[in-house]
Amino acid sequence: MRQLSNNAKTVLEVKDLRITFRLPTGDVHAIRGLDLVLEENEVLALVGESGSGKSVGVKSVMGILPENAVIESGEVLFHDGDETIDLIGIKDQVRRRTVNGKKIAMVFQDPMTSLNPTMSIGAQLITALRSHNRLPKKAAYARGVELLREVGMTDPDRTMGQYPHQLSGGMRQRVVIAIALSQDPKLLICDEPTTALDVTIQERILELLQRIQRARGLSIIFITHNLGVVSRIADKVAVMYAGKVIEKGTVFDIFYDPRHPYTWGLLSAVPDLSDGKDELYSIPGTPPDLSKEIVGDAFAPRNPYALEVDFKAEPPLFKLSATHYAATWLADPRAPKTDMPAELAERINRMKQEAKEYAEG
DSSP states (O other): OOOOOTTOOEEEEEEEEEEEEEETTEEEEEEEEEEEEEETTOEEEEEOSTTSSHHHHHHHHHTOOOTTEEEEEEEEEEEETTEEEETTTSOHHHHHHHTBTTTEEEEOSOGGGTSOTTSOHHHHHHHHHHSSSOOOHHHHHHHHHHHHHHTTOSOHHHHHTOOGGGSOHHHHHHHHHHHHHTTOOSEEEEESTTTTSOHHHHHHHHHHHHHHHHHHTOEEEEEOSOHHHHHHHOSEEEEEETTEEEEEEEHHHHHHSOOSHHHHHHHHTSOOTTSOOSSOOOOSSOOOOTTSOOOSOTTGGGOTTOOGGGGTSOOOOEEOSSSOEEOOGGGSTTSOOOOOOHHHHHHHHHHHHHHHHHHHO
């Protein structure tokens, strides 16, 4: 994890955001009070199972929620210098002209859904570059070549004349990243950008994002269910469950000192080649039905460490340290002391030892 400035400014604030989907069968409360803070030059990873609300939450930032989504309450504030933009209150036309692409850009999981198969890469880059200014075509072409070179394309001039189907998945994702960077945004949202790629290409895309983030001083929200990816790229982590953040902290907090039983389960489910086991751990049960009222802790029915109070009252986000918070009644000073699973504790000790040996060189 990189050392961040103590004087870092806040780029994005999500405050008590609540989003409901209106369906013929009833309302689904997909986001139930989401709180996030992203600082400048910081990578924040959002992790959790499918359906936890990761993508829905960030789509509200981009203003690309489906038509049946209703923002019930909350704030999404983007800070750009001395200007603060209310991303919920802003009109769609104004957002498209002044925010999306120019200040905040997004990279999606499947690059083919972001690229037009009937247009050359060059045409798509030039369109993106000219969307917010009157850059001449010749200058836009030259800038497009520079962007392709920045994202690691070995023959950018040739790539400008190619079509998406002529490129590999990794190359298409590099093109999508180049388009996202074309207007020099301050915030980049990456929605599982490596999931559709093989492991080797995933590694290269992660290295690319790290290099670009540091060179440009970008703030990044990185959505993933892969905790191995999180350990590589993130500075801070927010663990989501049932539409809320249930644990947040630095990478060290989450990987070396997890406190929420759900986080224990996620970490236990990560493959570990050193334990000699053939079967992977899986968290028992299924996520809650968000169309029904949730009483108490949403994770309680799946939590082997649940207390009686978990089925009656929702836990607050307890402060564990200056950087670490967890919404579990186990963090209440009155709760009985409960240790994480022994196997997870052993794995974390191995991780610490490996990190120490690597640092010592």
